[in-house]
Amino acid sequence: MQFIQEAGFCNVRVEDRTAQFIQVIQTELQRAEAIKEEFIQEFSEEDFFAIVNGWKEKLERSRSGDQRWGLFHATRN
Numbered sequence: 581m582q583f584i585q586e587a588g589f590c591n592v593r594v595e596d597r598t599a600q601f602i603q604v605i606q607t608e609l610q611r612a613e614a615i616k617e618e619f620i621q622e623f624s625e626e627d628f629f630a631i632v633n634g635w636k637e638k639l640e641r642s643r644s645g646d647q648r649w650g651l652f653h654a655t656r657n
Contacts, residue, residue, distance in 0.1 A: 589654035598642050601649040605639045
């Protein structure tokens with residue numbers, strides 16, 4: 581939060597959105613699996629797994645606390 585204030589913002593409010601982000605990733609993984617074959621036909625299997633594995637890695641980092649997602653509200657001085 582201090583870096584935001586140092587950048588000239590005040591009334592800083594921070595929200596941890598990690599739980600919401602985890603839910604979004606889980607939903608996207610389910611959707612991806614549902615259209616896997618169609619996606620692979622249009623793009624490639626390599627593209628599919630690059631996207632899915634990236635989401636799974638973010639999910640792992642978020643669950644372990646190594647990656648957090650935040651929403652920052654502030655006003656400019």
